[in-house]
Amino acid sequence: MNDPKRPFPTDVKSQAERWREETFGPAAAGHPERKPFVTDVGIGIEPLYTPADLERVGFDYLRDAGFPGEYPYTRGDRPGMNRTDPFVVSAYSGFGDAEACNRRFRKLIEIGTEQILVALDLPTQCGYDSDHEMSTAEVGQVGVAIDTLADMELLFEGIPADSIKRIGTLGNSIGPIVLALYAALGEKQGIPWSRYTVNLQNDPLKEYIARGTQILPPEPAAKLATAAVAWCVEHAPHWSPMTVCVNHLNAGGAGSSMGTAIALANARHYLDLLLKEGYSIDQVAPLLHLFPDERHDFFVSIANLRALRRIWARLMKETYGATRPEAMACRTTVYGHGQEALAEPLNNIPRTAFGTLAYVLGGASYVYLAGYDEAVSTPNEDSARVALRTLQILAHEHGFTDTIDPLGGSYFIETLTAQVEKQVLEGMERIERTGGALAVIEGGFGRQVMTQGAVRRQRAIDSGERPWVTVNLWPQKPNVPNTAFRGDPKATERQLARLAQVKASRNRVDVEAALAEVDRATGAGENVVPSVLKAVRAYATVGEIVELWRKRFGSFAPSTEF
Amino acid sequence: MAGTTANAPRGRRIRVLIAKIGLDGHDVGARVVARGLLDAGMEVIYTGLRRTPEQVVRAAIEEDVDWIGVSTLSGAHMTLLPKLRRLLDEQGASDIRILAGGIVPQEDVSALLGKGVAQVFLSGTSIAEIVDYLLAQTAHA
Numbered sequence: 001m002n003d004p005k006r007p008f009p010t011d012v013k014s015q016a017e018r019w020r021e022e023t024f025g026p027a028a029a030g031h032p033e034r035k036p037f038v039t040d041v042g043i044g045i046e047p048l049y050t051p052a053d054l055e056r057v058g059f060d061y062l063r064d065a066g067f068p069g070e071y072p073y074t075r076g077d078r079p080g081m082n083r084t085d086p087f088v089v090s091a092y093s094g095f096g097d098a099e100a101c102n103r104r105f106r107k108l109i110e111i112g113t114e115q116i117l118v119a120l121d122l123p124t125q126c127g128y129d130s131d132h133e134m135s136t137a138e139v140g141q142v143g144v145a146i147d148t149l150a151d152m153e154l155l156f157e158g159i160p161a162d163s164i165k166r167i168g169t170l171g172n173s174i175g176p177i178v179l180a181l182y183a184a185l186g187e188k189q190g191i192p193w194s195r196y197t198v199n200l201q202n203d204p205l206k207e208y209i210a211r212g213t214q215i216l217p218p219e220p221a222a223k224l225a226t227a228a229v230a231w232c233v234e235h236a237p238h239w240s241p242m243t244v245c246v247n248h249l250n251a252g253g254a255g256s257s258m259g260t261a262i263a264l265a266n267a268r269h270y271l272d273l274l275l276k277e278g279y280s281i282d283q284v285a286p287l288l289h290l291f292p293d294e295r296h297d298f299f300v301s302i303a304n305l306r307a308l309r310r311i312w313a314r315l316m317k318e319t320y321g322a323t324r325p326e327a328m329a330c331r332t333t334v335y336g337h338g339q340e341a342l343a344e345p346l347n348n349i350p351r352t353a354f355g356t357l358a359y360v361l362g363g364a365s366y367v368y369l370a371g372y373d374e375a376v377s378t379p380n381e382d383s384a385r386v387a388l389r390t391l392q393i394l395a396h397e398h399g400f401t402d403t404i405d406p407l408g409g410s411y412f413i414e415t416l417t418a419q420v421e422k423q424v425l426e427g428m429e430r431i432e433r434t435g436g437a438l439a440v441i442e443g444g445f446g447r448q449v450m451t452q453g454a455v456r457r458q459r460a461i462d463s464g465e466r467p468w469v470t471v472n473l474w475p476q477k478p479n480v481p482n483t484a485f486r487g488d489p490k491a492t493e494r495q496l497a498r499l500a501q502v503k504a505s506r507n508r509v510d511v512e513a514a515l516a517e518v519d520r521a522t523g524a525g526e527n528v529v530p531s532v533l534k535a536v537r538a539y540a541t542v543g544e545i546v547e548l549w550r551k552r553f554g555s556f557a558p559s560t561e562f
Numbered sequence: 563m564a565g566t567t568a569n570a571p572r573g574r575r576i577r578v579l580i581a582k583i584g585l586d587g588h589d590v591g592a593r594v595v596a597r598g599l600l601d602a603g604m605e606v607i608y609t610g611l612r613r614t615p616e617q618v619v620r621a622a623i624e625e626d627v628d629w630i631g632v633s634t635l636s637g638a639h640m641t642l643l644p645k646l647r648r649l650l651d652e653q654g655a656s657d658i659r660i661l662a663g664g665i666v667p668q669e670d671v672s673a674l675l676g677k678g679v680a681q682v683f684l685s686g687t688s689i690a691e692i693v694d695y696l697l698a699q700t701a702h703a
Contacts, residue, residue, distance in 0.1 A: 122584075122585035122586060122587075122636055123585060125585075126585050126612075134584075134585065134612075136584075136638075136641065137584065137637075137640075137641035137642060138584060138585050138586075138636060138637075138638050141637040141638060142586075142636050142637065207587070211587055211588070212586070212587015212588060212589060212611050212612075213585075214587075252590045253590060341686065342665075342684055342685055342686050343686070375665075375685070376665055376667075377637065377665065450590070450593075451593050451594070454590045454593065454594045455594055455597050455598070458594050458689060461688075462688045462689060462690060471686055478684040478685065478686045478687070479668060479684070480665055480666055480667045480668060480671075480684060481667065481668065482667050482668050482669045484665075484667045486637055558609075558610030558611045558612060558613075559610055560607070560608050560609060560610040562580070562592070562593040562596040562600075562606075562608045
């Protein structure tokens with residue numbers, strides 16, 4: 001194919017160009033492109049990657065990749081990663097009341113779950129007790145109802161807090177309360193805080209534009225969330241009381257790169273509040289985890305995790321002056337999804353498995369996997385078991401976890417990692433120019449990005465540009481089976497009875513004194529966790545504590561923009 | 563789509579109130595549908611999160627809409643949608659029709675259709691299908 005009179009090019013770049021023109025080009029000409037080869041984040045995918053691409057993105061191995069457990073942590077936040085310290089097999093579960101849920105938890109642990117994050121129902125997440133008017137029809141629907149410490153005691157009956165690697169919940173808008181409930185649970189079980197580990201999501205800022213369980217205006221909400229972190233610095237520095245999320249931002253339309261940028265801006269807002277309180281970055285950064293998310297493009301997902309670790313490390317070291325490795329190494333929690341469809345739900349098993357495999361290859365530390373019926377309802381026992389077994393298969397079969405960062409050094413993955421990193425950094429700059437995390441919420445930038453992205457995705461699906469089996473390829477009518485989980489009216493009855501019984505039997509004077517102290521500490525700008533802990537010990541309800549904050553700070557203003 | 567016949571019988575544009583009722587905070591679907599209907603030439607109002615059925619009915623009557631589109635994902639549809647219908651009927655707004663979208667099991671779809679909900683579109687329905695439905699149904703009214 002080479003003209004013998006023309007000197008044969010000896011560098012990879014010219015050779016790659018030659019290959020594309022002479023060998024690939026003619027072959028491709030007869031095959032119209034199957035689809036636009038563009039990822040959800042907008043990065044185009046080339047037919048082939050070579051060392052020339054690494055040169056194009058300026059990849060420098062020692063500077064940009066390095067080694068696992070060492071700065072800039074691109075190849076892993078821990079030295080041995082899955083080889084010595086496999087990802088934690090986790091389950092997110094909750095429905096009905098504590099009694100029903102406890103049975104599911106025991107089953108999950110029996111079959112190998114190492115971490116349980118409790119899914120709370122919407123009233124609990126939004127700070128309403130089960131007997132509140134706003135809770136009608138929602139008690140125990142999308143998670144378990146928790147009104148008081150009594151529910152926690154029942155929820156973890158026979159499950160000592162230190163019997164699995166981590167326990168926790170989301171509690172995004174009630175962070176100090178769920179932290180106190182988990183601290184009081186240890187006291188009730190006679191297990192010191194040092195012997196178990198609590199993980200919370202406790203990331204209220206993303207709720208305003210993505211997830212929707214916000215209660216207060218953003219500013220006091222962020223301050224309350226950081227109180228949970230500050231309390232842990234003092235009392236339980238090995239807990240992870242805040243997990244800053246890309247997940248819901250990406251799912252809602254931001255895309256994984258802009259979602260990562262917004263999450264990092266949120267993380268910076270929390271960190272800045274803690275620094276203002278007098279804590280050092282080396283004290284607080286190790287307590288924050290990140291929750292990356294990319295569910296459309298397998299390789300972008302791997303690149304995103306690698307890029308996130310690099311960006312976090314540099315941000316902590318260069319911008320914040322962190323010196324402890326724990327402050328620079330970004331620990332990640334992921335929730336494996338794919339493009340789950342309503343039609344033929346069993347197909348969601350391979351989808352979620354592939355999505356999760358990407359996270360495992362990308363080096364996530366704590367891994368959850370969506371039930372195949374999760375697009376429809378709270379997972380049933382069968383789908384929860386399949387999700388768990390899939391994680392165990394990923395951890396132990398096929399050799400997926402035998403070597404560290406198995407795709408590191410791939411021309412494609414390193415190029416993509418650099419491209420994703422660039423997008424995220426550009427997003428962060430844009431957010432900074434906008435005015436930071438609060439401006440993203442209040443100035444409308446966040447919602448605008450989310451809606452534009454969601455509309456773009458819908459169009460890509462409707463037009464067939466984004467292939468989706470059973471939706472736009474071999475389309476099937478979507479169907480929600482009658483067997484889908486639904487709230488159990490008996491569980492609601494039990495919950496209401498238990499709440500009434502707790503309210504009747506607790507010491508009213510103690511409760512009122514404790515609530516008055518929460519109110520005073522909140523007003524004085526002190527860390528609220530010690531007073532909230534006293535209140536939950538006295539069986540004050542979640543709703544009673546939140547009501548004090550609602551009165552003091554007012555409620556969020558729902559946006560009617562779309 | 564803009565410029566096509568998104569007109570109600572009274573010779574005005576079709577007016578739709580997109581609503582989130584109860585505590586469910588996932589409103590991506592609601593906003594995408596709202597945008598899609600707007601792009602199709604309809605007049606669209608979005609309530610924002612966490613509204614009560616009473617608030618939605620008041621807004622629907624004040625805004626004189628033809629349709630209320632309720633996004634429902636948390637499983638509260640069997641309680642909230644019939645209540646919405648009842649409140650509309652009680653307040654003399656029987657002409658306002660209800661459309662539901664989201665996650666609704668098959669037997670609940672049938673039950674809701676018998677309780678005054680005009681149609682249920684499950685997650686994954688294309689915008690075009692919803693637009694076509696509204697154009698056809700509003701013209702026939």
